[in-house]
Amino acid sequence: MRIPEDVRKDIPLTGEVIYFDNTATSLTPRPVVEAMDEYYLRYRANVHRGIHRLSQMATHRYEESRKIVADFLNARFEEIVFTKNTSESLNLVALGLEHLFKPGDKIVTTPYEHHSDLLPWQRLAKKLGLKLEFIEGDNEGNLDLSDAERKIRGAKLVAVQHVSNALGVIHEVEELGKMAKEEGAIFVVDAAQSAGHMEVDVRKMNADFLGLSGHKGPMGPTGIGVLYISEEFFDTFEPPLIGGGTIEDVELDSYKLTEPPERFEAGTPNIGGAIGLAAGIRYIERIGLDRIERQEHKLVKRITEGLDELGVPWYGPRNLKKHAGVVSFNVPGLHPHDVAAILDENNIMVRSGHHCALPVMKKLGINGTVRASFHVYNSIEEVETFLGVMEELVRSLK
Ligand SMILES: Cc1ncc(COP(=O)(O)O)c(C=O)c1O
Known part of the structure; x- marks a missing residue:
């Protein structure tokens, strides 16, 4: 593939405008639109609950998409949960971990976060009486790693963005992940601006949770995001949303949740979106x-x-x-x-x-x-x- 000529051929809009707003959302290559078209026109059905062949096909392609995302992030299949976007993923993390915090626990983040990786922690801290501390950094967005080491000491959770959407700075997520791990802190990564632009490897980062949006770097459609949940949290992360698809058994007064990832995906998911996201990732990998x-x-x-x-x-x-x-x-x-x-x-x-x-x-x-x-x-x-x-x-x- 010639860069950027051959990619531009797949994206008609590149011939019409100069699009420099990729941080907000990226343009869509033809193979992504075609994969979604195929779902909507050829095997449009719901997943998981059908015996008929269209449902079987939709389920197969939906779960295949999960596998493509998992491989892309070096995660396990069960660790990938489809959401709406990064904002939803990060909010779910804060809600699902809430019961693990006690007053005085410390959350550490940076002053450079997008509101979606700040407000959920602020709200949690206010609600439960937690301390919210910020790693020092300069006006270019560079973090002071010795301050990070000090602040992360004794922290319960550390949340950082991989790349800043305002300053473009790439943060040292692997070093920060190592520090968090050594302290036994939960490590949350906002990969909204890195996924699809550079390597995002949840194992190398020591990430416990990671959020990304399909519509940005991965060139997928809007309305589909990913939440990576490390298998270590399968039993302690409380699904903020429950209902259809999340259970193994239900009585009138009780329920037993099913295994991940279904446990964390209540209701009919964005099937076409997941298929489009997988097509975007395949496209990115081809480049x-x-x-x-x-x-x-x-x-x-x-x-x-x-x-x-x-x-x-x-x-x-x-x-x-x-x-x-x-x-x-x-x-x-x-x-x-x-x-x-x-x-x-x-x-x-x-x-x-x-x-x-x-x-x-x-x-x-x-x-x-x-x-x-x-x-x-x-x-x-x-x-x-x-x-x-x-x-x-x-x-x-x-
Ligand atoms: C660093 C970062 N985090 C989170 C988000 C939120 O992404 P979304 O709007 O897809 O939820 C963005 C969006 O620009 C972002 O740049």
């Missing part, structure tokens, strides 16, 4: 994560150089080895939304605002940023076009 990383790195290098030449301040680590394909910046004197609107007039789609990371914006003393974020189908020519528009914009302000 190869190393080539995806290399392409995004090339784009980040060029865009940051270009912004430096124009005197446009950008955020996140100057050390580009720690910088994923997400570049936040600001044009002095212009509101981020105005910059995004001007870029849109030039057919370039970027995101502007606080990116659901208000504490990050407050730490930097800004009201928001403009964010250009990449996937493997973005080209260096697109970055050059973007820089040309930015040059004109900066010149017009002088």
